Amino acid sequence: MTDQKEKNMMIEVEGLNFFYGQTQALNDISLDIYKNEIFALIGPSGCGKSTFLRVLNRMNDLIPKTSVQGTVRIAGQDIYDPNVDVVELRKSVGMVFQKPNPFPISIFDNVAYGPKANGIKNKKKLMEIVEESLRQAALWDEVKDRLHENAMGLSGGQQQRLCIARVMAVKPEIILMDEPTSALDPLATFKVEELMNDLRKDYTVVIVTHNMEQAARISDKTAFFLDGSVIETNDTDELFLNPKEQQTEDYITGKFG
């Protein structure tokens, strides 16, 4: 049983502390995330959930004067080991941002961006990847006739699904999503959520969300963050129905937030 569990362990965080300069943003965080799980991070603004997400693909490296303590293992590999190639790490840990950020180039080129960076030049191969990724992102039917038009012409929801397709084209194992629907209208949000449901077949997804209904709808497990600490982690249904901690209950019942 434990062996089976360990084999399926995707992300293993132990005693993680994170600092912006002198300010501690994450406080002794330990979390286990399993393969093909959709793992939601909820909590009020500024509680450190986005910071935590950006620890997992080392995006915080880009912010000066930040430091990390503790261990973060992805597929058994300590990602803060000095020998780890950040570029390779980010290929296997993709990220979708809060605000859709397609490049101001064609739809095709957006999706082909990652594969091209990895040296794939063959036009036919690229076309295959683009089609497959767009299909996976449930965008193919909407854009197949205008692949060579600029991506900025798409609606917000389409742009966000394009960004998801762009990540898929690199074939990561994990997809991190930082409030991916917060800039979208309800219909677009619905489409992206539907898509996330399909994602669990092939990917492990860690999603930060402000929206508790969303966490309840789509995730398998949920962690509740508060002031840089994890207050409670559990199966999503369990966490929302029978919160063990008073703070969790206060948050999910809307006493603060």
Place this chain on the structure above:
Amino acid sequence: MLDVKPNHLIRVQRNQRVAFTLLSLAAAFTVVILLAILFYILSQGLSVISMEFLLEEPRSMGAEGGVFPAIVGTVYLVAIIILIAAPIGVGTAIFLNEYISDGPLKKTLRFATELLAGIPSIIFGMFGFIFFVIVLGDYTGGWSILSGGLTGVIMILPIIIRASEEALRSVPNDLKEGSLALGTTRWYTIKKVVLPLAIPGITTSIILAIGRVIGETAAFLLTLGGSLLLATSIFDGGRTLALHLYLVAMETGNTDMAFGAGAVLVILILIINFAAEALFKLLVRRFSA
């Protein structure tokens, strides 16, 4: 109902009228001065300009004949300066903006560029004279296009660096992050995302630098040698149009000929500015559409 005193209302309206009048006068003043200078120089100089004036060698120290060597000198100088300064300047800007984070090194480099930008051009001329013309004279040919060019490079580097940095900074951070998060290197991100979006601004900075070179005299007075002969290589001395204008006016007193060179210069600068704007718009459309 808000209680407004009628006197107060009248005062507010009067202030608005006074402010509008003063501000529009200031704007009108600027435009009038510009037009007056343009009109004066062109009215004095245009009659001198002819095919002969543009394509002949000067005679009697420039009091007669044409300005061809000065045009060639200007083109040479601009070419050599941009060829050297553009890669170094844009490279520095990329390094400053994309590779190093805020800290002492960045501060020092920024401070150095600001300082360099504030130095009067005659100081660059002095430095160029002593360093490129005298100390390195065996390699640069003494007073030469090369000496003047290297001096000009130092002079315009800060312009290119600052404007390029500005252009690079305007590229949205979330696009850079989007690219890096896909597992691309910094250089790939710069090449594919940052530079295409910054190219219009960078191009404008280079064209502005060209304008600065064309208009500059002090830095080249001491380094170009002011030769009237047609330069055949970068090791020959030469003069630019601006320098020619100055030397003709000072040495021969023939202000007609000086105005002729001045008119050519003004037209050239106008063309460059319009070209810069057109190119900027073209590049913006090319890279963002």
